[in-house]
Amino acid sequence: MTSPTAQESPRLIPVARGNLPALGHAYHLWRHTLEFLDSLRAYGGVVRINIGTLPIYVVTDPELTRRVLTSESRYFETGGRMGDNLALIFGSGVGTINGEGHRRQRRILQPLFNRSYIAAHTDVMRDAVRGRVSGWREGVPFEAAAEMDRVMVAAFLTTLFGPTLPAPREEEFYRLLRTLMKGVMRKTVAPSWANRVMVTANREFDRALARLRQIIGSLIREGRENPGAAGGVFRAMLAARDPDTGEGMTDAQIADEAVTMLGTTGEAPGTALAWALHEISRNPDIQRRVRSEVDTVCGGRPASSVELASLEYTRCVLTEVMRHHGPGYLFTRWTTAPVGLGGYLIPAHANVAYSQYIVHHDPAVFPDPQRFDPDRWLPDAPAVPRSSYLPFGLGSRQCLGENFSWTAMLLTVAEITARWDLHPHRSRPVKPVASTTVRPHHLTITPRARTTGPGAA
Numbered sequence: 543m544t545s546p547t548a549q550e551s552p553r554l555i556p557v558a559r560g561n562l563p564a565l566g567h568a569y570h571l572w573r574h575t576l577e578f579l580d581s582l583r584a585y586g587g588v589v590r591i592n593i594g595t596l597p598i599y600v601v602t603d604p605e606l607t608r609r610v611l612t613s614e615s616r617y618f619e620t621g622g623r624m625g626d627n628l629a630l631i632f633g634s635g636v637g638t639i640n641g642e643g644h645r646r647q648r649r650i651l652q653p654l655f656n657r658s659y660i661a662a663h664t665d666v667m668r669d670a671v672r673g674r675v676s677g678w679r680e681g682v683p684f685e686a687a688a689e690m691d692r693v694m695v696a697a698f699l700t701t702l703f704g705p706t707l708p709a710p711r712e713e714e715f716y717r718l719l720r721t722l723m724k725g726v727m728r729k730t731v732a733p734s735w736a737n738r739v740m741v742t743a744n745r746e747f748d749r750a751l752a753r754l755r756q757i758i759g760s761l762i763r764e765g766r767e768n769p770g771a772a773g774g775v776f777r778a779m780l781a782a783r784d785p786d787t788g789e790g791m792t793d794a795q796i797a798d799e800a801v802t803m804l805g806t807t808g809e810a811p812g813t814a815l816a817w818a819l820h821e822i823s824r825n826p827d828i829q830r831r832v833r834s835e836v837d838t839v840c841g842g843r844p845a846s847s848v849e850l851a852s853l854e855y856t857r858c859v860l861t862e863v864m865r866h867h868g869p870g871y872l873f874t875r876w877t878t879a880p881v882g883l884g885g886y887l888i889p890a891h892a893n894v895a896y897s898q899y900i901v902h903h904d905p906a907v908f909p910d911p912q913r914f915d916p917d918r919w920l921p922d923a924p925a926v927p928r929s930s931y932l933p934f935g936l937g938s939r940q941c942l943g944e945n946f947s948w949t950a951m952l953l954t955v956a957e958i959t960a961r962w963d964l965h966p967h968r969s970r971p972v973k974p975v976a977s978t979t980v981r982p983h984h985l986t987i988t989p990r991a992r993t994t995g996p997g998a999a
């Protein structure tokens with residue numbers, strides 16, 4: 543099967559400058575991630591980089607990215623070295639399988655993450671968020687990325703397993719996910735020789751993964767033996783059926799899906815929220831507008847899904863966070879055939895990558911792309927083409943956790959700004975550092991209790 547456009551006479555795919563012996567472009571990608579990604583747009587719609595000796599074709603043009611993810615997605619599956627390595631970690635979860643198996647898992651899982659299903663979990667999620675945020679102490683700074691990871695993991699565990707997970711187990715989940723998140727990019731993308739020398743880190747990673755699977759295995763057994771004991775989305779997963787065939791998921795399948803979901807929750811939503819706190823704390827006008835909207839809409843009451851839907855400006859702030867600081871920056875595909883794309887011919891069985899960062903900082907779509915400006919998203923601002931905004935991907939592999947993430951992020955910002963004024967703690971400049979996501983390094987925030995407003999102490 544060759545793509546129809548593969549017949550066109552192809553242009554030569556350029557190779558990015560800075561290809562180092564043995565490392566390829568890996569050094570630039572890890573050490574200067576965002577600058578390096580930004581530089582790739584200058585080569586045209588597709589550019590080749592090398593990770594070690596592995597070639598990766600990076601699609602830089604928003605329209606070509608849309609084609610890879612939607613209209614031509616049948617030529618771009620998950621797989622290749624990165625996809626196969628992910629499958630070794632996450633098993634046959636929805637994020638690592640293709641074809642009918644993937645469509646089946648989406649049919650089963652998507653209804654459990656749709657807007658109304660997630661809205662029904664807003665109250666338990668809010669209580670989990672409030673439990674952590676109300677424990678902050680006046681004037682005591684916190685490391686934002688780590689704290690927001692904890693808040694988001696607590697919110698997701700409550701959504702997934704219900705509100706009765708014991709505190710030590712929640713703590714253990716958090717620690718295991720941190721170990722996994724630290725290693726996942728290395729295990730999937732770094733050259734294999736680099737992985738072989740990291741013996742201790744690999745051992746810790748493998749132990750954390752085995753323990754996570756052990757806990758999930760026991761939760762599945764308990765849920766099967768006593769269906770009333772399981773809560774949240776997990777109970778629905780145990781009972782879910784493929785609407786086309788009426789078949790449910792096996793225990794092994796549920797375990798792989800749970801590991802996949804916990805893995806994706808371990809860092810991305812917390813990273814996004816940490817960037818949100820960064821922008822809110824250092825932009826007094828944005829903080830004032832968010833706070834004033836939260837006060838007006840929520841009036842000191844706990845926010846429900848109805849109030850969240852009215853937080854228009856706060857949503858613009860988070861939408862801009864997901865554009866400018868979107869945690870995902872490079873996702874890969876594997877070509878099933880030679881594919882013509884924008885006049886280039888990409889060979890069969892090649893690694894292809896797309897990048898939210900590149901699309902979201904394209905000056906042709908977002909004027910002055912490095913400026914953080916929530917007003918870009920106000921209802922009367924010029925419309926952005928749907929395919930140029932893709933923090934959660936596009937097409938058949940679009941993120942399953944998108945509704946959860948928006949709800950949890952809005953809730954958290956509403957809970958925080960109702961009680962606390964946020965101040966940047968300027969000990970060192972905040973630096974974006976790429977690992978599994980692009981994280982804010984050295985981001986410390988000082989909370990001060992609000993003395994006025996409906997949520998003030």
Ligand code: HEM
Pocket residue numbers: 636637638648698802803804806807810811812814868869870873874932933934935936938939940941942943944946947
């Ligand atoms: C701010 C938070 C998040 C961001 C930015 C994010 C981003 C993404 C992106 C970009 C993709 C598509 C990857 C691709 O094209 O290969 C994706 C897929 C996925 N995400 Fe998320 N995600 C977030 C949170 C979550 C959460 C909380 C869950 C938990 C359910 C989740 C579960 C998944 C799954 C299962 C997939 C694979 C879908 C498939 O292949 O069919 N994500 N995510």
